[in-house]
Amino acid sequence: MTWHLALSVDRESRVPLAVQVRDSLRRLIEEGALRPATRIPSSRQLAADLAVSRSVVVEAYEQLSAEGYLATRRGSGTTVAECAQPAAAVGSALTLVDHEPAEAAWDLRTGTSNVQAFPRQEWIRCVTAALNDAGRQDLGYSPPAGVPVTRQLLAGYLGRVRGVRTRPEDVMVTSGFAQGLALLCRVLRDRGHRTLAVEDPGHPGEWEFIASAGLVPVGIPVDADGLRVDLLEASGARAVLTTPGHHFPTGARLSQARRERLIAWARAVDGYLIEDDYDNAYLRRTGQLPALQSLAPDRVVYAGSASKVLAPALRLGWLATPSELMASVEHVRAGWDIGCSGLEQLAFARFIDSGALDRHQRRLRAEFHKRREVVREQTALHLPGARLLGGEGGLQAYLQLPDGIDEEALVRAARSRSVLVRGGRFYTLTDTTRPPALVVSYATVGCAGLARSLAEIGTAYRELLR
Amino acid sequence: MTWHLALSVDRESRVPLAVQVRDSLRRLIEEGALRPATRIPSSRQLAADLAVSRSVVVEAYEQLSAEGYLATRRGSGTTVAECAQPAAAVGSALTLVDHEPAEAAWDLRTGTSNVQAFPRQEWIRCVTAALNDAGRQDLGYSPPAGVPVTRQLLAGYLGRVRGVRTRPEDVMVTSGFAQGLALLCRVLRDRGHRTLAVEDPGHPGEWEFIASAGLVPVGIPVDADGLRVDLLEASGARAVLTTPGHHFPTGARLSQARRERLIAWARAVDGYLIEDDYDNAYLRRTGQLPALQSLAPDRVVYAGSASKVLAPALRLGWLATPSELMASVEHVRAGWDIGCSGLEQLAFARFIDSGALDRHQRRLRAEFHKRREVVREQTALHLPGARLLGGEGGLQAYLQLPDGIDEEALVRAARSRSVLVRGGRFYTLTDTTRPPALVVSYATVGCAGLARSLAEIGTAYRELLR
Numbered sequence: 057m058t059w060h061l062a063l064s065v066d067r068e069s070r071v072p073l074a075v076q077v078r079d080s081l082r083r084l085i086e087e088g089a090l091r092p093a094t095r096i097p098s099s100r101q102l103a104a105d106l107a108v109s110r111s112v113v114v115e116a117y118e119q120l121s122a123e124g125y126l127a128t129r130r131g132s133g134t135t136v137a138e139c140a141q142p143a144a145a146v147g148s149a150l151t152l153v154d155h156e157p158a159e160a161a162w163d164l165r166t167g168t169s170n171v172q173a174f175p176r177q178e179w180i181r182c183v184t185a186a187l188n189d190a191g192r193q194d195l196g197y198s199p200p201a202g203v204p205v206t207r208q209l210l211a212g213y214l215g216r217v218r219g220v221r222t223r224p225e226d227v228m229v230t231s232g233f234a235q236g237l238a239l240l241c242r243v244l245r246d247r248g249h250r251t252l253a254v255e256d257p258g259h260p261g262e263w264e265f266i267a268s269a270g271l272v273p274v275g276i277p278v279d280a281d282g283l284r285v286d287l288l289e290a291s292g293a294r295a296v297l298t299t300p301g302h303h304f305p306t307g308a309r310l311s312q313a314r315r316e317r318l319i320a321w322a323r324a325v326d327g328y329l330i331e332d333d334y335d336n337a338y339l340r341r342t343g344q345l346p347a348l349q350s351l352a353p354d355r356v357v358y359a360g361s362a363s364k365v366l367a368p369a370l371r372l373g374w375l376a377t378p379s380e381l382m383a384s385v386e387h388v389r390a391g392w393d394i395g396c397s398g399l400e401q402l403a404f405a406r407f408i409d410s411g412a413l414d415r416h417q418r419r420l421r422a423e424f425h426k427r428r429e430v431v432r433e434q435t436a437l438h439l440p441g442a443r444l445l446g447g448e449g450g451l452q453a454y455l456q457l458p459d460g461i462d463e464e465a466l467v468r469a470a471r472s473r474s475v476l477v478r479g480g481r482f483y484t485l486t487d488t489t490r491p492p493a494l495v496v497s498y499a500t501v502g503c504a505g506l507a508r509s510l511a512e513i514g515t516a517y518r519e520l521l522r
Numbered sequence: 523m524t525w526h527l528a529l530s531v532d533r534e535s536r537v538p539l540a541v542q543v544r545d546s547l548r549r550l551i552e553e554g555a556l557r558p559a560t561r562i563p564s565s566r567q568l569a570a571d572l573a574v575s576r577s578v579v580v581e582a583y584e585q586l587s588a589e590g591y592l593a594t595r596r597g598s599g600t601t602v603a604e605c606a607q608p609a610a611a612v613g614s615a616l617t618l619v620d621h622e623p624a625e626a627a628w629d630l631r632t633g634t635s636n637v638q639a640f641p642r643q644e645w646i647r648c649v650t651a652a653l654n655d656a657g658r659q660d661l662g663y664s665p666p667a668g669v670p671v672t673r674q675l676l677a678g679y680l681g682r683v684r685g686v687r688t689r690p691e692d693v694m695v696t697s698g699f700a701q702g703l704a705l706l707c708r709v710l711r712d713r714g715h716r717t718l719a720v721e722d723p724g725h726p727g728e729w730e731f732i733a734s735a736g737l738v739p740v741g742i743p744v745d746a747d748g749l750r751v752d753l754l755e756a757s758g759a760r761a762v763l764t765t766p767g768h769h770f771p772t773g774a775r776l777s778q779a780r781r782e783r784l785i786a787w788a789r790a791v792d793g794y795l796i797e798d799d800y801d802n803a804y805l806r807r808t809g810q811l812p813a814l815q816s817l818a819p820d821r822v823v824y825a826g827s828a829s830k831v832l833a834p835a836l837r838l839g840w841l842a843t844p845s846e847l848m849a850s851v852e853h854v855r856a857g858w859d860i861g862c863s864g865l866e867q868l869a870f871a872r873f874i875d876s877g878a879l880d881r882h883q884r885r886l887r888a889e890f891h892k893r894r895e896v897v898r899e900q901t902a903l904h905l906p907g908a909r910l911l912g913g914e915g916g917l918q919a920y921l922q923l924p925d926g927i928d929e930e931a932l933v934r935a936a937r938s939r940s941v942l943v944r945g946g947r948f949y950t951l952t953d954t955t956r957p958p959a960l961v962v963s964y965a966t967v968g969c970a971g972l973a974r975s976l977a978e979i980g981t982a983y984r985e986l987l988r
Contacts, residue, residue: 124670183650192637194835195833208593235858368860391735394701
């Protein structure tokens with residue numbers, strides 16, 4: 057069955073093909089040319105008609121489906137939605153993904169993962185094996201804290217890779233990092249906490265999330281040695297959410313001296329440290345410090361997730377909590393849900409145990425290091441006066457700019473050149489003393505795209521310097 | 523590699539083989555004969571050595587793993603756990619699964635699903651297809667309320683199968699029924715509710731869950747026409763959790779007159795009805811009433827899950843809420859997590875859309891109807907004076923007993939005959955006026971097992987009558 061659709065693309069344009077297809081289709085629908093329930097060509101067919109790659113059309117269709125313009129029915133194909141009105145996207149603050157249309161060619165904003173690299177076939181193998189081997193108990197209810205074998209493997213894995221000192225009983229599998237943070241906020245509130253210290257600059261979505269969980273986020277400045285523990289001591293908070301391995305977004309690593317002082321502080325105030333080890337997979341393996349948790353398993357909650365190493369869609373995260381805290385976390389959890397999907401937990405256990413996780417991370421680490429080198433070279437080439445802060449690795453580069461630069465004007469100028477990027481101010485809670493900066497995520501843009509987009513930013517930068 | 527293990531089974535014994543294997547192994551470990559980290563045979567090998575079916579050994583190993591006695595390491599096989607101490611099982615009240623060792627041959631307790639029937643190959647096909655087709659957006663973050671295509675298919679499916687009148691925007695995919703109930707309790711509490719009316723008899727795990735969510739469960743008696751709406755009116759509650767299609771556990775169906783009165787009540791008190799449609803898949807299709815929700819989509823929250831039709835391990839549930847309530851539910855959810863696994867939601871969408879869900883339910887429905895007939899026949903044969911209450915279908919039979927019978931003595935006597943079953947009192951909140959009863963779940967025991975176990979109960983019953 058072939059369905060004809062009057063549509064064309066402009067190959068000379070700088071607007072990406074997928075954006076052209078999407079916008080043309082949306083216009084046809086909005087103008088009423090394409091009526092509700094109208095059958096449109098399959099992505100394969102339209103791609104052939106337009107002589108573009110199929111992924112171009114798939115991307116356009118996906119976005120229009122998400123926006124409510126198209127309905128994809130397996131078996132009966134893709135149609136214009138019955139009620140082709142864009143639904144208001146109700147997102148979560150924590151995802152840090154803007155819901156504005158991505159009109160740009162390159163997206164250098166943080167908050168995305170390199171999901172193109174998702175190891176589909178290996179994951180399918182793990183799901184298949186887990187399900188074929190699943191016994192009656194595996195298919196039934198598991199403890200809300202997680203499937204035993206998964207907790208056991210996670211405990212071993214975190215110990216091996218990050219020096220985390222924990223037991224399976226103190227590991228909880230959570231619905232992503234988000235649920236872990238929500239559980240901890242609730243436990244802290246139940247224990248009389250009113251505030252939670254956070255790093256400034258840091259993750260604005262997390263501050264919003266913490267506030268909605270009933271705690272006031274209190275910003276603590278960060279310098280080249282990481283969190284300013286001296287200012288934390290003066291803050292009155294008794295718990296802090298921190299990224300000691302690789303500060304988000306500046307890349308600073310918490311110094312050994314500050315680690316010790318931080319733990320002393322936690323003991324002195326009878327408080328807790330929440331260690332968000334979000335990007336450890338992408339830090340250089342040599343010279344790395346073990347997790348902060350290893351210094352004080354009784355005071356540090358270690359938190360991680362599969363979102364940055366596999367895909368956010370899995371919604372798999374984990375906590376390794378002080379034993380004394382675990383019962384409280386489990387108690388709150390038991391009032392919210394009965395745990396995450398057991399089948400995915402079993403698949404993830406196989407993914408760890410077969411070595412697939414290590415292999416996948418090694419591959420991505422090599423790729424991200426290449427990308428970071430491109431950012432370094434291109435910054436030196438196109439942004440004279442800019443400094444790349446922080447250590448090696450990670451998923452984003454923090455480019456500190458000369459004092460005179462108008463950061464917001466630069467962000468706007470980059471956007472007009474089809475590059476989406478955020479300025480340092482976006483990540484600021486209250487500390488406005490930092491020099492202007494750009495935060496460049498290279499999670500989703502490859503080396504060539506990075507070179508081109510940084511050249512575009514460089515052109516905008518030089519125009520602003522004039 | 524073969525590993526020898528000194529173990530034997532007694533084929534003459536009434537103790538099931540899996541229980542024998544499990545208990546012998548546990549004893550060897552507890553006595554120190556099997557030391558931590560000792561490698562034991564694969565389930566395949568031990569099954570061959572003992573000349574039993576492999577599932578016998580798999581079941582024993584699984585339970586010992588869950589109890590912390592064994593560690594199963596893919597690649598290096600099964601070993602005695604390093605620290606072979608039974609971990610305290612932290613369960614959820616809502617699962618209604620006892621964590622006592624199932625020493626019995628037959629388990630007729632409610633709260634389990636027929637996971638043996640889980641359509642593994644069809645589910646694997648759906649997961650594989652979903653993952654192979656997943657675009658960048660599918661692998662990233664979805665709205666916390668659920669993947670758009672899944673919500674759309676659920677809205678269509680619930681309308682087709684149960685007459686539910688809803689829109690995709692008002693459907694939320696939840697982590698099982700449990701999370702849906704937790705979210706609703708929280709929203710009700712935020713709106714000033716202090717109590718939630720529940721059916722009595724009903725589901726004790728739910729009462730506990732509701733209490734932990736901060737609402738007081740208030741029991742409303744049930745008769746042959748379902749919930750006593752007149753008593754609900756007098757209760758002071760402004761919301762009720764109800765099973766109108768097939769009351770749990772008595773099987774009563776809410777009459778048409780009471781449905782109308784119930785909705786009038788909800789409007790009068792500006793309240794809400796939560797319709798738990800837990801077993802509609804297994805009710806006879808002829809003469810069924812549509813969901814209560816269809817009479818008042820502005821007052822009824824419809825709730826369902828995949829736990830009874832596929833497997834609890836999936837943790838997939840759904841709510842169809844009044845539009846006016848949806849924003850509040852989404853607001854609470856956004857502070858708890860960022861939704862369920864997108865990959866499983868996409869797989870479930872395919873499972874619905876391909877017709878696999880309908881086919882699977884039809885198969886199970888036929889099987890459960892056969893089992894119910896066996897219960898009916900065997901009850902007439904072995905339990906003179908007992909009455910099977912309720913309509914056709916479902917997952918459990920409510921056997922009302924003559925007044926003179928000591929229900930608890932019967933439950934104990936059944937257990938001594940290797941049958942686990944619960945009495946009506948187990949499901950009672952405050953209404954102690956009901957005659958004695960047994961609640962027989964046939965979700966996990968086949969026709970032959972039902973015949974044998976009911977004969978055992980009958981022997982115990984006749985001894986008590988003497």
